[in-house]
Amino acid sequence: MLTFVVKRILSAVPVLIMVAIIVFLVLRLSPGDPALMIAGPSATEDQLQALRESMGLTKPLLQQLFLWIGQILSGDFGVSLISGKPVTELILDRFGPTLALSLSTIVLAVAVAIPLGVLAAWQQGKWIDRLVMAGSVLGFSVPVFIVGYILILIFARGLGWFPVQGYKPLSDGFGPFAVRLVLPSVALSFPYIALIARIVRTNVIEVMGEDYIRTARAKGLTEGGVLMDHALGNAAVPIVTIIGVSIAMLIGGVVVTESVFNIPGLGRLVLESVLARDYTVIQTVILLFSTIYVFINLAVDLLYGLFDPRIRY
Amino acid sequence: MLALGNPSTLVKATVLSLCLGSISFAAQAETTITAVMHAPLRAVDPVISTAYILRNYGYMVYDTLLARDSAGKPQPQMASWTVSDDGKTYTFTLRDGLKWHDGTPVKAEDAVASLKRWSQVDKTGQVMAKLLERYDITDDKTFVMTFKEPTGIALIALSKPSGVAPFMFPKAVAETPVGQPITSTIGSGPFKFVAADYKPGVGATFVKNTDYVPRSEPADGLSGGKVVKVDKVVWTTMPDPMTAMNALMSGEIDMVEQAPHDLLPLVDGNPDLQTIVFPKQVNQNLVRMNFTLPPFDNPKIRQAALLALDQQQMLDAQVGAGSKYGKVCASVFGCTGLYPSTYRADDIIKAHPAEAKALLKEAGYDGKPILLMHATDLASLAPQGPVIAQNLRDAGFNVDMVSMDWASVVARRANKQPVAEGGWNMFSTTNVGPDVGDPIGFIGVAAGGSSAWFGWPDVPEIETLRLDMAKASDPAKQKEIAEQIDHLVIDNGVMIPMGEFQQVMVASSKLKGEISAEAPVFWNVEKAK
Numbered sequence: 001m002l003t004f005v006v007k008r009i010l011s012a013v014p015v016l017i018m019v020a021i022i023v024f025l026v027l028r029l030s031p032g033d034p035a036l037m038i039a040g041p042s043a044t045e046d047q048l049q050a051l052r053e054s055m056g057l058t059k060p061l062l063q064q065l066f067l068w069i070g071q072i073l074s075g076d077f078g079v080s081l082i083s084g085k086p087v088t089e090l091i092l093d094r095f096g097p098t099l100a101l102s103l104s105t106i107v108l109a110v111a112v113a114i115p116l117g118v119l120a121a122w123q124q125g126k127w128i129d130r131l132v133m134a135g136s137v138l139g140f141s142v143p144v145f146i147v148g149y150i151l152i153l154i155f156a157r158g159l160g161w162f163p164v165q166g167y168k169p170l171s172d173g174f175g176p177f178a179v180r181l182v183l184p185s186v187a188l189s190f191p192y193i194a195l196i197a198r199i200v201r202t203n204v205i206e207v208m209g210e211d212y213i214r215t216a217r218a219k220g221l222t223e224g225g226v227l228m229d230h231a232l233g234n235a236a237v238p239i240v241t242i243i244g245v246s247i248a249m250l251i252g253g254v255v256v257t258e259s260v261f262n263i264p265g266l267g268r269l270v271l272e273s274v275l276a277r278d279y280t281v282i283q284t285v286i287l288l289f290s291t292i293y294v295f296i297n298l299a300v301d302l303l304y305g306l307f308d309p310r311i312r313y
Numbered sequence: 314m315l316a317l318g319n320p321s322t323l324v325k326a327t328v329l330s331l332c333l334g335s336i337s338f339a340a341q342a343e344t345t346i347t348a349v350m351h352a353p354l355r356a357v358d359p360v361i362s363t364a365y366i367l368r369n370y371g372y373m374v375y376d377t378l379l380a381r382d383s384a385g386k387p388q389p390q391m392a393s394w395t396v397s398d399d400g401k402t403y404t405f406t407l408r409d410g411l412k413w414h415d416g417t418p419v420k421a422e423d424a425v426a427s428l429k430r431w432s433q434v435d436k437t438g439q440v441m442a443k444l445l446e447r448y449d450i451t452d453d454k455t456f457v458m459t460f461k462e463p464t465g466i467a468l469i470a471l472s473k474p475s476g477v478a479p480f481m482f483p484k485a486v487a488e489t490p491v492g493q494p495i496t497s498t499i500g501s502g503p504f505k506f507v508a509a510d511y512k513p514g515v516g517a518t519f520v521k522n523t524d525y526v527p528r529s530e531p532a533d534g535l536s537g538g539k540v541v542k543v544d545k546v547v548w549t550t551m552p553d554p555m556t557a558m559n560a561l562m563s564g565e566i567d568m569v570e571q572a573p574h575d576l577l578p579l580v581d582g583n584p585d586l587q588t589i590v591f592p593k594q595v596n597q598n599l600v601r602m603n604f605t606l607p608p609f610d611n612p613k614i615r616q617a618a619l620l621a622l623d624q625q626q627m628l629d630a631q632v633g634a635g636s637k638y639g640k641v642c643a644s645v646f647g648c649t650g651l652y653p654s655t656y657r658a659d660d661i662i663k664a665h666p667a668e669a670k671a672l673l674k675e676a677g678y679d680g681k682p683i684l685l686m687h688a689t690d691l692a693s694l695a696p697q698g699p700v701i702a703q704n705l706r707d708a709g710f711n712v713d714m715v716s717m718d719w720a721s722v723v724a725r726r727a728n729k730q731p732v733a734e735g736g737w738n739m740f741s742t743t744n745v746g747p748d749v750g751d752p753i754g755f756i757g758v759a760a761g762g763s764s765a766w767f768g769w770p771d772v773p774e775i776e777t778l779r780l781d782m783a784k785a786s787d788p789a790k791q792k793e794i795a796e797q798i799d800h801l802v803i804d805n806g807v808m809i810p811m812g813e814f815q816q817v818m819v820a821s822s823k824l825k826g827e828i829s830a831e832a833p834v835f836w837n838v839e840k841a842k
Contacts (some may be wrong), residue, residue, distance in 0.1 A: 024747040032720045032721055032723075038494065039363075051361075052491075053492065054493045080513065090513065165565065166560075264514075264550075271552075273357070274718075277724075310421070
């Protein structure tokens with residue numbers, strides 16, 4: 001197992017290097033100039049050139065790339081071209097809100113989706129199944145920002161139960177932290193509930209047709225026991241995969257929710273940095289996202305062994 | 314003396330002490346204004362950039378030597394001045410009580426160093442530097458600016474309210490090269506920046522500078538006493554305007570600096586909210602053509618474009634049909650400033666597709682597509698491209714509208730190459746009234762060829778007149794020169810004015826005392842409990 005983990009981590013290194021090179025080149029070859037964005041329209045060419053020099057943008061492209069990779073390897077992610085603040089500090093400031101939103105969303109999604117999926121599978125073809133499936137189509141189809149606005153209208157503006165927007169770190173107290181995460185997490189969980197519930201339903205239905213399920217029933221197990229002890233466990237591998245993918249998608253894809261609920265997370269940082277051509281920040285955040293993807297995939301692979309004893313590394 | 318043995322007295326004493334306690338608590342409670350500004354603060358050098366959020370930040374943290382009053386007249390702020398009889402020597406004397414946020418006194422050497430840095434960057438400052446012979450520091454509180462010839466530029470430049478305003482920095486900070494953004498936030502202004510709370514792109518906090526000594530005159534425009542009446546101002550960023558409006562209506566924030574026009578009906582009739590328009594913060598739309606590339610290297614084709622465009626259609630797309638916040642305006646220097654003009658108003662305001670077509674034919678337009686850059690990520694610019702494109706098509710132009718984000722427009726508009734190599738023919742943007750109304754500093758009228766703003770118009774008569782304007786000190790003469798520049802700009806198609814629109818601030822009714830000035834400022838603003 002340890003060998004497997006080490007191998008997987010080592011195999012991730014070339015992937016991350018490729019990601020770093022691609023992101024670097026795509027950014028530098030796309031239109032945009034951070035010096036122009038900072039200096040504004042009145043700047044003379046000399047001033048722009050001086051700004052570019054102070055940002056290290058006048059060096060040959062390959063030299064910039066190697067300098068950047070060298071910096072990363074020494075643990076230095078550089079400073080933002082726009083704000084001048086260390087990139088690590090900017091990312092750390094924004095990582096907490098995104099992590100909190102992503103985790104609360106996935107916990108909510110799993111807690112709702114698995115029972116719904118199992119219920120739909122158990123009641124296959126009946127009205128409950130149809131209701132769950134119709135709900136999942138709705139969850140997929142309605143954009144998150146629409147759900148967000150509706151939740152704000154009802155629960156923040158109408159009933160006044162939750163604030164409209166904002167984020168407070170856990171260090172400010174659990175109450176202020178939690179109350180600001182409820183609406184964004186509910187809004188963001190909709191498509192994931194739909195996705196996970198569908199996968200759970202499909203896989204449980206498939207497993208329910210297996211011989212060992214018939215055997216379990218023949219042994220006199222209750223339907224609940226059959227579902228929970230035999231069906232769900234055997235259907236777990238694809239479910240864990242989809243949950244892992246969902247977490248990865250969440251961390252990189254929360255920008256709309258962060259905007260609607262004014263959560264200062266990584267999604268917004270990426271968007272702002274792209275619009276301002278803040279190369280150092282974009283490069284580092286995308287590298288971080290890639291690393292998270294790699295480690296989530298690794299965690300999912302390791303979890304396979306937990307749910308399916310036949311899988312050994 | 315209270316007889317505590319009496320139960321009723323004891324109750325009274327308890328109630329009294331609770332009341333006193335609550336009064337004391339109320340007296341100590343902080344008054345904070347939470348404001349959603351039009352853009353996030355991501356940098357802290359208000360000289361190196363023309364971003365308006367940095368100008369606004371500058372007015373919080375820094376101070377200016379002079380400031381314009383509500384009539385646009387320069388007034389003393391940090392300094393008073395005298396002018397020599399020959400109009401060439403200006404002596405500035407700093408007023409008493411000026412201190413940097415670290416407690417050290419503001420000196421004349423700080424002011425001179427700040428002006429030197431600023432005049433390398435700002436268009437008006439650059440003109441001033443050309444006319445200036447030297448600075449002399451007489452003592453800690455006095456410095457002298459000696460010009461090569463009589464001029465009125467010193468007062469115009471030192472009171473410049475917008476674009477890059479001449480803020481004062483400590484000498485050590487002001488000596489930072491202009492190619493290097495400053496990181497210090499030590500100013501001498503009415504608010505102190507709380508560096509520990511600053512999160513670029515997320516929020517910034519300013520606290521009242523208790524050491525600030527305001528002028529004794531009442532606040533008037535950007536001049537007069539900058540009396541701070543709250544303890545703290547928090548600027549927060551909300552990327553979604555709908556969220557900002559919801560937060561305002563829920564009482565979570567106190568104001569939205571620029572509310573989208575389409576969301577204004579949400580606050581109509583709401584007694585808890587007020588809408589405020591600052592006339593001087595008007596925005597001018599303008600269209601810019603590239604003089605160096607065909608077909609707009611042909612003056613007749615530029616005139617055809619001018620005749621093709623329709624201001625009202627543009628304004629309808631931006632602020633809504635029939636909105637009171639949009640206004641047609643033919644004047645190059647804006648209709649709210651000192652130099653309004655109605656020269657060729659009908660040509661500029663209304664579309665004349667038939668005349669434009671005839672002019673295109675006469676000019677021999679070959680039907681080559683016009684590359685129009687269309688910025689899609691800024692609310693005020695996004696509606697412009699499609700309106701311009703359709704107006705031009707109606708007049709017989711072949712238009713290739715390329716949609717992109719503003720950063721791409723900013724990069725591409727600096728490209729002087731042919732269209733096939735990344736160049737361009739036309740783009741549109743907006744500028745604020747205070748910048749537009751300044752014939753010396755307004756980038757839209759500079760016409761010095763390669764040194765001009767993007768589009769690089771080369772009209773030497775305009776440059777001569779701009780320099781004459783800088784030298785003139787008589788308002789009547791300045792007006793006459795401004796009129797001549799206006800006519801030359803229109804006749805040469807240096808830029809096409811496309812109407813004006815007002816941004817609308819929506820604020821809690823608890824806020825009072827907002828100053829009508831060229832920039833949103835927070836001194837004099839009170840917040841009721």
